[in-house]
Amino acid sequence: MRFGRKEKLAPRYIGAYGIVERIGTLAYRLDLPQSLSAIHDVFHVSILRKYEPDPSHVLSTEDVELDSSLSYVEQPVQIFESQREATQEQEDYLVLVQWSRHGIEETTWELEARMRQEWPHLFENMMNNSMYSDFPMYYQW
Known part of the structure; x- marks a missing residue:
């Protein structure tokens, strides 16, 4: 049309x-x-x-495992970068996160402290990667 x-x-x-x-x-x-x-x-x-039908127009759907409440939890896949965000009251560190079932174009900025608490495995090998040489590691637990 x-x-x-x-x-x-x-x-x-x-x-x-x-x-x-x-x-x-x-x-x-x-x-x-x-x-x-x-x-x-x-x-x-x-x-x-x-x-005119075209196979490239067909969207593929991934299988999603739902729990008993018919919801699912997104899991973080990778952290790309970090940045410091300072306000007058406090200073926060943010990380750019790629989530499962989402492409790189749908990454989101999340609080580093929350990500470290919920998914510490994402930060284990980070210091070995030169990409994260400036990554803030100032937290005391």
Whole structure:
């Protein structure tokens, strides 16, 4: 379905929506998602394109082990870097963490003290890695 802005790099077509019914000889009613409910659901054939299935469009899902409450716990996989964050009240150290089931682009900054307490194994071999030569090791337990 051709849709939206006419800007140079804007997507020309969106979605792959099912046809609900044919309206006359040149229009179709589409099964649009709730997020597009403000748009009229009947379109002329000139702005529609047939969807050609492509295996690269299929998203793979990983098996997730759920506990009895139907939830799961994300596990940290790797720490990439650290930084100091100072406020007037205190000084905190943050670490950039990659989590299980998430790519590198979804890393998050977490408090180092909490990460050391919950997952100390992530810090065991850190000093051997030159990447962490400036990593703060000031905590007393």
